Amino acid sequence: MTPIAIITGASRGLGRNAALSIARRGSDVILTYQRSRDGADAVVREIQALGRRAVALQLDTGDTAGFPSFVERLRAALRDTWQRDTFDHLVNNAGHGDYALIEQTTEAQFDGLVNVHFKGVFFLTQALLPLIADGGRIVNVSSGLTRMCLPGYAAYAATKGAIEVLSAYLAKELGARGIAVNTVAPGAIETDFGGGVVRDNPQLNQQIADMTALGRVGVPDDIGPMIASLLTEDNRWINAQRIEVSGGQGL
Numbered sequence: 001m002t003p004i005a006i007i008t009g010a011s012r013g014l015g016r017n018a019a020l021s022i023a024r025r026g027s028d029v030i031l032t033y034q035r036s037r038d039g040a041d042a043v044v045r046e047i048q049a050l051g052r053r054a055v056a057l058q059l060d061t062g063d064t065a066g067f068p069s070f071v072e073r074l075r076a077a078l079r080d081t082w083q084r085d086t087f088d089h090l091v092n093n094a095g096h097g098d099y100a101l102i103e104q105t106t107e108a109q110f111d112g113l114v115n116v117h118f119k120g121v122f123f124l125t126q127a128l129l130p131l132i133a134d135g136g137r138i139v140n141v142s143s144g145l146t147r148m149c150l151p152g153y154a155a156y157a158a159t160k161g162a163i164e165v166l167s168a169y170l171a172k173e174l175g176a177r178g179i180a181v182n183t184v185a186p187g188a189i190e191t192d193f194g195g196g197v198v199r200d201n202p203q204l205n206q207q208i209a210d211m212t213a214l215g216r217v218g219v220p221d222d223i224g225p226m227i228a229s230l231l232t233e234d235n236r237w238i239n240a241q242r243i244e245v246s247g248g249q250g251l
Contacts, residue, residue: 002052003027004078004087005231006128008061009094011039013191014141017224018091019043023052025228030077030087032059032070032094055081061094061120062112067127074131086133089231092121092140092163099152110155117159122166135178137231140167142242144187148250160185164242171240180239184227187246189218213248222247 003026010019010031019029020043029047033040033056040056047054055077059070078084095117098109121140132138142164145157164183171181188208209216226245229235 003089003231004030004082004084005089005091006030006032006074006087007091007093008032008059008124009034010043011036011056014186014189014220014223015091015093016043017220018093018227019054019224020046020050021224021228022089022091022231023047023050023054025232026052027089027228027231028053028082030055030057030074032057032061034058034060034094053081059094061092061124062115064115064120064123067124070124071127071131074128078131086131087136088133089137090125090128090132090139091227091231092125092138093227094120095141097156099156101152102154105155113155113159117156118162118166121163125170129174132179138167138170138174138179138181139227139230140164140181140183141227142167142183142185144185144244144246144249146185146242147244167242168240175239180230180236182230182238182240183242184223184230185242185244185246186223187212187218187244187249189220189223191220208249211250212246213251216247218245218247 005022005027007015007019009015011033019031023029031040031043044054044056057073060066098113100109140163142160145153146161146164167181167183205217223245
């Protein structure tokens with residue numbers, strides 16, 4: 001049976017790369033998007049061109065009130081496209097950047113980051129647990145900023161620290177079902193995340209490259225295949241781990 005993976009926030013950036021990498025390894029994909037339907041449809045077409053099946057569903061991961069509707073639409077997609085009532089892998093990737101020094105961070109900024117990066121991940125995973133097949137996999141995306149502190153990233157990094165703790169607890173509680181749960185923590189990556197701050201700021205890009213052992217900033221192809229590899233049988237014994245993928249950043 002062909003595995004089915006769900007990846008949130010996959011219409012662009014790391015999510016898109018991970019979705020394509022997962023498809024290249026033989027899985028079908030259900031991807032979510034918040035606003036960019038055109039971008040999501042383009043990813044669906046790319047996955048289909050690889051010979052895999054794909055469906056795009058709208059989801060705001062920061063709005064827990066919308067999760068019951070999403071679950072029903074997901075059930076319908078599984079039934080209509082795959083004639084199944086379960087899926088195999090969940091990648092909690094959706095996120096956004098909102099950076100400010102602690103003394104300048106507003107409550108609205110804080111709540112927005114918590115809702116998307118922690119509360120949303122917690123309750124979306126909870127809502128999907130009945131649909132994840134035993135023996136499946138969950139990958140939660142964190143950040144290298146939980147290990148290395150840079151001014152202006154406190155609220156964002158704190159939510160990612162919460163995700164790392166949540167991942168360990170999920171691994172413990174879901175172990176009886178054979179579900180492995182891991183965290184992937186990317187270093188700085190050239191995407192449009194955070195308004196393209198790493199990609200489009202030459203000074204910051206060079207600063208990060210200078211503090212990275214491999215001498216450059218990361219690109220999506222450094223991350224997507226690694227996430228995909230955690231969903232394969234080759235890595236079935238990796239569980240409850242925080243895996244940083246940063247080229248040796250901040251050593």
